[in-house]
Amino acid sequence: MLDDITRVGEDFDTELEGASDVKALDELRVKYFGRKGGLIPALFGRLKEVPKEQKKDVGDALNKLRDRLEESLKEKSERIAADEARRKESREHVDITLPGRRPRLGSLHPITLVRLRMEEVFREMGYSIDPGPEIESDWYNFEALNFTPDHPARDTQDTFFLDANAKEGTPLLLRTHTSNVQIRTMEKFKPPVKVLSCGRVYRRDEITMRRSPMFHQAEALLVDKGIHIGHMRATIEHFIRRIFGEEAQIRLRPSFFPFTEPSAEVDMSCFFCKGKGCGTCSQTGWMEILGCGMVHPQVLRNVGIDPEEWSGFAFGMGIDRVAMLKYDIPNIRTLFENDLRVLQQF
Ligand code: PHE
Secondary structure (H helix, E strand, O other): OHHHHHHHHHHHHHHHHHOOOHHHHHHHHHHHHOOOOOHHHHHHHHHHHOOHHHHHHHHHHHHHHHHHHHHHHHHHHHHHHHHHHHHHHHHHOOOOOOOOOOOOOOOOOHHHHHHHHHHHHHHHOOOEEOOOOOEEOHHHHOHHHOOOOOOHHHOOOOOOEOOOOOOOOOOOEEOOOOOHHHHHHHHHOOOOEEEEEEEEEEOOOOOOOOOOOEEEEEEEEEEEOOOOHHHHHHHHHHHHHHHHOOOOOEEEEEEEEOOEEEEEEEEEEOOOOOOOOOOOOOOOOEEEEEEEEEEOHHHHHHOOOOOOOOEEEEEEEEHHHHHHHHOOOOOHHHHOOOOHHHHOOO
């Protein structure tokens, strides 16, 4: 009997050693202390077979074994609980000395950067922003803007028509400029109006270094009482300087657009050589940057505004051109290829 007690004690020690989690420990507890078939209760059961003179020794040994095993089980279960707690803590622990992980952010396309900048400059001057529709009728893109029925810009050589064979009315087209927004704005709102329109325009051009069949324009329109060409010049100069820097100079050259009279082409002192003359400006010191003019009286009449009472100016420029100048991009195709190596630089 004493040998059995020793053996049970030794077996227990080995098994306890191998028990590494709560579950194994529970199983051990059942095996040794379970009410039914537990090894310790079984030993106690055999106590009555022990001869009287040995009873005290065996009983003592058995009590000691039970106490020792209970104590060991308790200790081990506390150790496992503590280990578990430590592991959990280290899992949840925030190491504030670790360098942060930089999130991968996108960036804005150079055309978007320029557009947002232009919109900001005009919003400061109290203009509203309206990109207007890209799919347009002949009226908004041409007719109301005083293009004669036989104007060459209406030719399919220059304009994308959406259904040239349409039986009824004139076909829809892709706007060839943002000037459609002039008409839409003046139809919708009584003057005074101030609006900036930035968006895509389309022309049937070959793709070259400087041309693309789809490009972007920014167009400003102001109609109010007593507006003259001085207001236009000052607005353009302010705008150009906010975009290209305070040292930028402008000059106006007479030009022609059906919807403005007088019309002008605006040159800006070369962004690269500051007017001294370089390869980019063909040694002239100037670069052509936008078209402008005083809103033609007929255009005002077309939208029901009395040209005797109101006058205004409009100007339009290529956003792509400006982005190419500002960021020194020689080929317009670079803007539309969506090459990440290029885009990530902005
Ligand atoms: N719409 C003209 C173009 O596409 C530019 C322009 C806008 C000219 C407004 C005068 C006034 O070239």
